[in-house]
Amino acid sequence: MSDHPQAPPGHLVINVQHREDPVSLVTEADAFAASRGYGNIVVRGPLFGVAEQRRGERPRWRLLTDMDTGCPQDARDALNSRLWFKAKDETDDPKERRALLDAVARLETEPVNELTVGDTRYRIVRADEFARTGEGRLEPPRPTDVDTEGWDLSAHTPSTTKGFVVDHAAAVGLTEGLERMGLVPVSYTSERFPPGVLADSQRALRTHPGLVLLPVVFRVMEREEKSWSMASSQQPTPQDARRSLVYHLKTFLPLTEELDEQEAAVYARAAEAFTRRLRPNGLNVRGRRFEIARIERMMRVGPAGPEGPRRSDIDDQGPTKIHPTMDEWGNITRDE
Template identity: 50%
Template structure:
C-alpha cells in the first residue's frame, strides 16, 4: 500500500496505512515483518476487558482502565472506582459531583456496560487476547518492544501503566505491518467445538456487528509450560522486564514464604534468580522440573460504527455489582463504615 492508501470495509470503517519514516517505528515494522514470517500461527486465550471513554469532540476512545481484566464485572468495578475518584478529586461543583455519584450508584446495583456522565461516554470494552506461535513455542518479546532502559529488579514503581494514554481509533494511521496484522485479525473467532455453542455464535456475529479491528499496545506475561499446554503465571504486564522481575520476585520472595522453604532451598532459589538476572534479557527459566517463559501478548479490540465492542451475551462473570468505595455526598463528605 502507498502512503495514500485507505481500506474501507462494507460498513464504511476506514483504515489508513502508510510507510513509516521514524527510526523507532521503522525498527518496530522490521520486527513485525520478521515475526510474521517466524510465528505464523496464533492461539486465542480468551477475552479481556477494560474501560474506554469518549468526550465531546474527541476522536477515538481513550482507555481509562487498562484492558487486562478477565471478567466484565471487574471493569465495571474499575469504572465505578474511576468515577468515584473523579467526584472526590476532580470537582468542587456539587451538581457535577451528584451526577458522578449517581453513576456510581447505578454501577453498585446494576450490570451496566455503558454510561454517559457529564457529557462523556464510558464503555466497558472487550478485547481478545492472543499469542503468536510456531513449532518451537510461543513468541517472546521482540527486540524493538518498549522495555526498561535501566532494569530495576526490585522496584516496579517506574513501570509504565498498561495502555497508558492509548486511544482506540480505527482511522489512526498505522504502518504497513501493523495494518496487515489488523486485516488478518478481522477473521479471528472461536471455531473449535470445545467452545460452547453460544460463545461460537457470538464470535461469528461479532464479525458482522464489529468488523473493524484495533490492536492494543503489546503486553507481556510469564507463562508456565505444563502437561496441558501453556498456563499463565503472571498478570498482563507492560514491559518484558516487568515480567522477568515477576519471576525473580516469585523465586526470592513469594515461594520461600508460600512453601516454607528451608534456608538451603531458599539459597538455591536465590542462586537461580541471580543467574537469571545476570543473563539480562533472558526469556526462559527452568526451575527444577518447571519451565517458565516470558511471552509477548497481543490484544485486539473489535470495532463497529459506534465504537469498540462491549461484552458479549456469552461472556461470563464470577460475581455481580457491589459497593466499591465509601459513601460520599454532593459536598464531598465521605462516610466510612457504612454497609
C-alpha cells in the first residue's frame, strides 16, 4: 500500500462489507463450510468472452457473452456477429452503421482483441476455470446456490454471466473477499504446461494483480482413472446441469459411442432413475461415475481493466468472413 499513499487504485481494492441479513449469513456459513471440506483447487484452463465499456461506465466492464469459449478467435467471432447484427437491426443511421461495419471488416481479417466503435470499447477478455476439491472429489453444488426445478430437457435458465459487471472495487461478503485474496497469487505451476504458458502466468500476476470471481456455473463431470473429464458445457444452475446429464445418457452417449439397443436401454433407465431423485448430484452406471460439479472462474484485472488473451494461449484459428456484405444503407449482398 506504500506505493499508493492517497488511495489505492480500483484494481487493487477488495471492498469487504459485513452483511447481517439472514440470506447473507447463511450463504457466508455455507461458503465457509465448503472451504473447509474442499480446500484445494484444480485449474482447468482459460476461457474467453467479450466485454464492453461504454462512456461513463469506466472503470467498469460488462460481459456480453457466457465466457465459455476455449479459444480467443471464438470470442472474436462472437463479437463479429454481435456488431454485424447491431448494424443490421439496431440503427438507421448510415454513419453509425458504417462504423460498425468497419469494425466487422477488421474482425474478418485481423485477430483484434480490442476496438472502439462510437462511445463503446469492446475487448476480448480471459478468465481461468477452476474447481475446488477435497478427499478426491470435486465440490458439488452448495445448498445456497441458486437452483431451478423440472426435467424438461428443452428448458434453459437465463445466463448468469451475460451482463455481469466486472467491478473490482464492488462490495463483497467476507468469505468472497478472503477467497479472492487467496486466489490473487495463484498461477500455473504444473509441469504439464509449456514454459511459455508458465511464464505468461507469472507475468499476469504483475500486469493484472487484481482478481474478480465471475458467477458460479455447473458442469457434468465424468470420473476418469486419475482425473475428470467434462461431459457437458457450463450451465447456470445445478438443475440445468442435471438435465444435461439426462440428455448425455439418453441421447449423446448412444450416438457418439455407438451403443447397441441393450446398452442404450441401460443408460436410459439410469437416467430415468436419476430424475426420480431429489436434487441428485451423482450417478453410477455401467462402472462409470458422473457428478454435478460446482465450477468457478477467476478473471484477472489490471489498471486498464480485465485481462485479454495471453501470447501463449492456444489460438490456432484465423479470422474469417462470417456474414454477407452489407453497406451503410443496410443493403445486403449475398456473396458468391
